[in-house]
Amino acid sequence: MKVTFAHMGNLYITVRALLEDLGAEVVVPPMPSKRTLSIGSRHSPEFACLPLKVNIGNYIEAMELGADTIAMAGGVGPCRFGLYGEVQKEILTALGYKFEMIIVEPPQGRLRHVLQQVGRLVGRNPVGRYVRAARLAWAKMTAVDELERLAQAARPFEGHRGAATAALASALELVDDAGSPARVKRALEEGREVLRAAREPGGGNSDPPRIGIVGEVYVVLEPFVNCEVERRLGEMGVLVERSIYIGDWVREHLLKDVLRLRKGRRPYELAKPYLCHFVGGHGVETVGSTVEYARQRFDGVIQLAPFTCMPEIVAQDVLPAVSRDLGIPVMTLVFDEHSSDAGVITRLEAFVDMVERSRRRRASRG
Numbered sequence: 001m002k003v004t005f006a007h008m009g010n011l012y013i014t015v016r017a018l019l020e021d022l023g024a025e026v027v028v029p030p031m032p033s034k035r036t037l038s039i040g041s042r043h044s045p046e047f048a049c050l051p052l053k054v055n056i057g058n059y060i061e062a063m064e065l066g067a068d069t070i071a072m073a074g075g076v077g078p079c080r081f082g083l084y085g086e087v088q089k090e091i092l093t094a095l096g097y098k099f100e101m102i103i104v105e106p107p108q109g110r111l112r113h114v115l116q117q118v119g120r121l122v123g124r125n126p127v128g129r130y131v132r133a134a135r136l137a138w139a140k141m142t143a144v145d146e147l148e149r150l151a152q153a154a155r156p157f158e159g160h161r162g163a164a165t166a167a168l169a170s171a172l173e174l175v176d177d178a179g180s181p182a183r184v185k186r187a188l189e190e191g192r193e194v195l196r197a198a199r200e201p202g203g204g205n206s207d208p209p210r211i212g213i214v215g216e217v218y219v220v221l222e223p224f225v226n227c228e229v230e231r232r233l234g235e236m237g238v239l240v241e242r243s244i245y246i247g248d249w250v251r252e253h254l255l256k257d258v259l260r261l262r263k264g265r266r267p268y269e270l271a272k273p274y275l276c277h278f279v280g281g282h283g284v285e286t287v288g289s290t291v292e293y294a295r296q297r298f299d300g301v302i303q304l305a306p307f308t309c310m311p312e313i314v315a316q317d318v319l320p321a322v323s324r325d326l327g328i329p330v331m332t333l334v335f336d337e338h339s340s341d342a343g344v345i346t347r348l349e350a351f352v353d354m355v356e357r358s359r360r361r362r363a364s365r366g
């Protein structure tokens with residue numbers, strides 16, 4: 001059994017560590033590329049969400065490398081995510097691929113159920129091995145999040161363009177190669193060092209504009225589909241923060257679900273005056289996080305959404321009211337298979353320019 005899964009940013013580092021440590025043979029698909037998107041778009045319904053199309057491309061590219069089992073997260077809720085697994089299975093089967101698809105449904109308090117589904121991927125393992133694998137995966141996941149945050153903080157001050165991104169890539173490689181939590185810790189220390197070295201003392205604007213990124217989790221986390229918004233903003237001298245990191249997502253949507261713990265209410269509380277119903281995906285979080293960034297006096301917010309994403313369309317509808325009430329500029333970028341780097345760069349430059357002007361206006365008013 002050769003297991004594969006879809007990409008979502010650097011999540012592959014954590015998932016590979018977990019599955020391999022539990023004894024599975026893993027085929028990580030090639031990083032998403034134009035080829036991936038073109039294969040996925042060709043074989044998916046036109047109005048399917050962009051993540052589904054890229055996932056199809058990932059699976060086909062992984063099966064070309066010998067994968068025969070697909071692990072996929074299931075979902076519940078008003079948006080289409082809950083149907084993804086079945087739709088993807090139908091598409092790939094109709095194309096003639098022979099594979100098994102294992103959909104790991106949200107735990108909803110049933111740890112045994114999750115272990116059974118993971119067990120289908122990795123075979124039987126003693127509990128101790130699960131604990132060891134989970135510790136390694138956890139160490140890698142938190143290290144990746146920290147390194148990504150450090151890269152975001154370093155980019156506006158980097159010595160030369162691309163230094164922080166190159167440092168991040170080498171730090172992630174060290175974490176990916178580490179075979180134990182102790183080695184991950186050492187890799188993280190080295191990673192911190194290279195990212196620190198990427199910053200030039202006194203380099204960049206000493207008070208860069210701050211922009212928060214909110215939106216649908218896949219598009220926010222996967223740089224290929226968002227045309228590398230985060231890197232591009234950083235290299236324009238912007239201090240970027242995003243509302244979702246892999247660790248937060250796993251804690252909120254997996255761990256708390258397994259343990260039946262109450263999920264963080266803050267984004268819901270903050271969103272309440274504008275959106276008081278769960279709309280699926282991250283719609284409410286998008287609104288709540290925008291309010292949070294406004295309160296933290298960020299200079300702007302960019303919402304990232306896949307074309308036809310229902311929860312983000314709802315959020316996009318109420319964001320102008322948030323922007324008006326709280327005085328924070330908000331821009332929405334919608335991505336599909338026709339999105340281009342050039343179009344995104346133009347819109348980012350215009351937004352950063354506008355944010356800079358409104359900062360100067362605010363500063364001159366005292």
Ligand code: SF4
Binds near residue numbers: 282306308310
């Ligand atoms: S959150 Fe949006 S992009 Fe994701 S599955 Fe739901 S509708 Fe599609």
